[in-house]
Amino acid sequence: MKYVVLGSLGNISKPLAQKLVDAGHSVTVISSKAVKIEQIEAFGAKAAIGSVDNVSFLAKTFAGADAVYTMVPPNFSVGNWKKYIGGIGENIAAAVKASGVKNVVNLSSVGAHMPDGCGPVSGLYFAEKALNGLDGVNVIHLRAGFFYLNFLGNISMIKNMGIIGGNYGEGTKLPLVHPEDIADAAAEEMLKLSFKGKNIRYVISDEKTTNEVAAILGKAIGKPELPWINFKDEDTLAGMLQAGLPEEIAKNYTEMGAAMRNGEMVAEYKTDRPSALGKTKLEAFAPVFAAVYAKS
Numbered sequence: 058m059k060y061v062v063l064g065s066l067g068n069i070s071k072p073l074a075q076k077l078v079d080a081g082h083s084v085t086v087i088s089s090k091a092v093k094i095e096q097i098e099a100f101g102a103k104a105a106i107g108s109v110d111n112v113s114f115l116a117k118t119f120a121g122a123d124a125v126y127t128m129v130p131p132n133f134s135v136g137n138w139k140k141y142i143g144g145i146g147e148n149i150a151a152a153v154k155a156s157g158v159k160n161v162v163n164l165s166s167v168g169a170h171m172p173d174g175c176g177p178v179s180g181l182y183f184a185e186k187a188l189n190g191l192d193g194v195n196v197i198h199l200r201a202g203f204f205y206l207n208f209l210g211n212i213s214m215i216k217n218m219g220i221i222g223g224n225y226g227e228g229t230k231l232p233l234v235h236p237e238d239i240a241d242a243a244a245e246e247m248l249k250l251s252f253k254g255k256n257i258r259y260v261i262s263d264e265k266t267t268n269e270v271a272a273i274l275g276k277a278i279g280k281p282e283l284p285w286i287n288f289k290d291e292d293t294l295a296g297m298l299q300a301g302l303p304e305e306i307a308k309n310y311t312e313m314g315a316a317m318r319n320g321e322m323v324a325e326y327k328t329d330r331p332s333a334l335g336k337t338k339l340e341a342f343a344p345v346f347a348a349v350y351a352k353s
Contacts, residue, residue: 127163
């Protein structure tokens with residue numbers, strides 16, 4: 058089988074590509090950076106260097122693949138983040154159509170049912186819509202939860218203020234995920250290719266309240282009393298701006314947090330919650346968090 062994986066050597070794409078190579082298949086990894094070629098080839102994959110802005114490049118790379126793994130690479134320098142994400146989704150869909158590929162495993166997010174009001178995830182609504190508009194193409198959207206890795210961004214807050222927090226709301230239960238569990242789900246779908254038509258699969262490793270997050274991560278770093286503090290939206294936005302995030306990115310993250318707080322972001326997830334969660338629980342990630350914390 059021939060597979061193409063978008064996302065270079067990212068936290069999901071690299072282990073996914075490795076799993077497909079280890080299963081004996083031909084794998085091409087798309088990266089925007091030529092310096093990644095050696096690393097990609099080192100584990101048995103092929104490298105294709107180009108941009109997701111280039112539909113012709115994507116179509117040429119996708120051509121002949123039995124399935125492709127798609128995602129929108131992060132870009133924090135754009136002026137309209139939602140529009141950018143939706144536009145890259147449209148590029149990918151156009152390339153899939155031009156290439157003749159019939160199977161797509163697409164990385165999306167909890168909350169992608171919202172065309173507005175969910176920050177960058179609302180951009181993924183339009184990316185999903187573009188892929189769903191392709192006739193004769195089987196698509197499965199992997200709607201992932203909140204990445205454990207995102208909590209690394211709170212290390213400075215913990216060290217400087219002795220707290221961890223966000224604008225998600227008091228006691229809100231967060232659907233969380235480890236990238237390795239997403240890679241496992243993507244590999245499973247690509248190797249089986251049993252999905253037909255347009256589909257959604259939620260990929261969640263764990264569910265924890267904000268207070269449970271604080272307790273687990275706090276214990277790992279020797280601060281068992283670490284409190285989770287719920288911030289107002291305006292304070293969340295101000296904090297991110299002070300930390301140096303571009304205003305467009307900070308506004309979108311604040312909006313996403315508010316959607317989690319009011320329940321709209323997880324509304325569809327709750328009606329289609331998977332019967333089994335991923336293998337990597339937050340407790341298993343906590344030592345990784347602690348190691349990064351110790352070095353910071």
